[in-house]
Amino acid sequence: MSTVHAYAANKANGDLEPFEYKLGPIGPEQVDIAVESCGICHSDLSMLENAWGMTQFPFVPGHEVIGKISKIGDHVSHFSVGDRVGLGWHAGYCMTCDQCLGGHHNLCSGAEPTIVGRHGGFADTVRAHNASVAKLPDALNARIAGPLLCGGITVFNPLVQFGISPTDHVGVIGIGGLGHLALKFAQAWGCHVTAFTTERAKAQEALNLGAHETINSREPDAIKGVTNRFDLLLSTVNVKLDWNNYISLLKPRGRLHMLGAVTDPLDLNLIPMMFGQLSVSSSPVGSPATIRKMLEFAARHDVAPVTEHYPMDKVNDAMEHLRSGKAKYRIVLDR
Structure with missing residues (x-):
């Protein structure tokens, strides 16, 4: 031994x-x-x-x-x-x-x-x-x-499992240990990549990491400006957010995918999801x-x-x- x-x-x-x-x-x-x-x-x-x-x-x-x-x-x-x-x-x-x-x-x-x-x-x-x-x-x-x-395989896996196209619009919520890798992989995959962050100091960092644009998620007008834009939103945070607000940003058949370990129950409005054939999912x-x-x-x-x-x-x-x-x-x- x-x-x-x-x-x-x-x-x-x-x-x-x-x-x-x-x-x-x-x-x-x-x-x-x-x-x-x-x-x-x-x-x-x-x-x-x-x-x-x-x-x-x-x-x-x-x-x-x-x-x-x-x-x-x-x-x-x-x-x-x-x-x-x-x-x-x-x-x-x-x-x-x-x-x-x-x-x-x-x-x-x-x-x-x-x-x-x-x-x-x-x-x-x-x-x-x-x-x-x-x-x-x-x-x-x-x-x-x-x-x-x-961290890398956690954010890469959805790109493969959901058949994400290089022409898709991908948003990344949270720019940290998972989020910065999500930006890099999605950009290299060929997608148009948007970073959502509450910290102004991270906006330029997100652009350097591969985002094509950044959205301050604390600014309601900025959020409304990207309604109906995203094929995939990757949430990398582990705190409760207004998930219905993010779901409103999805295109028909779009997906909000949870990668951060949020322990609070998700409060979701079903009707917009039903008519847009939207999905909320997660993966290991x-x-x-x-x-x-x-x-x-x-x-x-x-x-x-x-x-x-x-x-x-x-x-x-x-x-x-x-x-x-x-x-x-x-x-x-x-x-």
């Missing part, structure tokens, strides 16, 4: 402290990844706080892992030791349910989240089922690629095939997250920076 050196919390909101655990013999379909870097996602913070009531302690966060394969199981044929790979929210799937067999592994009811009931990537090694691991394209900058494995991260497509697309179109970096042993400083809301826009821990 090998020893993993990690950082773990022993209670909700506790500090992350050095922690060791043993890895048993590797399974035939598993791989071990020697961690080079790991992004920090807001989900790591939510799990640390036990905000969703499913955290098991000691808790090792980290599900935006970049590293090199250090060991492979006997049945793994498409990876070799030394391959640089990424691991995101899921570290395994049942591989037998209808969702897995249909290529929708991210909807598998038996999927194993990387940081739920198992230890994640704030460590020197993480183990995963080979199907959940993706090889990084050589053209991708590995040092900053980690956030693509969760993407399937392994979509993750590979996303990585290839990001490499080809030079789509990369804006990152701040901390050494792994400064993990508590990094988590506090995320908690403060001042991160621009994703944080990466480097080993």
Whole structure:
């Protein structure tokens, strides 16, 4: 058995402290990844706080892992030791349910989240089922690629799943960890991209990130000026907004898609949705095939997250920076 050196919390909101655990013999379909870097996602913070009531302690966060394969199981044929790979929210799937067999592994009811009931990537090694691991394209900058494995695929997945056209109008609500990547991907996809933000200081940033225009969502006249314009609105915020106001901006058959984890019930007026055949939907991260497509697309179109970096042993400083809301826009821990 090998020893993993990690950082773990022993209670909700506790500090992350050095922690060791043993890895048993590797399974035939598993791989071990020697961690080079790991992004920090807001989900790591939510799990640390036990905000969703499913955290098991000691808790090792980290599900935006970049590293090199250090060991492979006997049945793994498409990876070799030394391959640089990424691991995101899921570290395994049942591989037998209808969702897995249909290529929708991210909807598998038996999927194993990387940081739920198992230890994640704030460590020197993480183990995963080979199907959940993706090889990084050589053209991708590995040092900053980690956030693509969760934040990136979260915003990229709707573009694929809903058949978004390069001629479509896409709006992005909220310019943060998810929103800035949504702007970059939608612009590279060929769409006309509008950023909605309440902060004037972020307007120019949004344009620099790929938006063709910005709308101050606190100005009613500005909102009314884009009524009936959008094929897709991507909401990346986790706070309650006037969703009916945003639904009024959709074209017939348009969609408001929720990517931020809003916990308040949605108060929706059905009649305008009915007559416009409008949709409100949500989705998690993407399937392994979509993750590979996303990585290839990001490499080809030079789509990369804006990152701040901390050494792994400064993990508590990094988590506090995320908690403060001042991160621009994703944080990466480097080993």
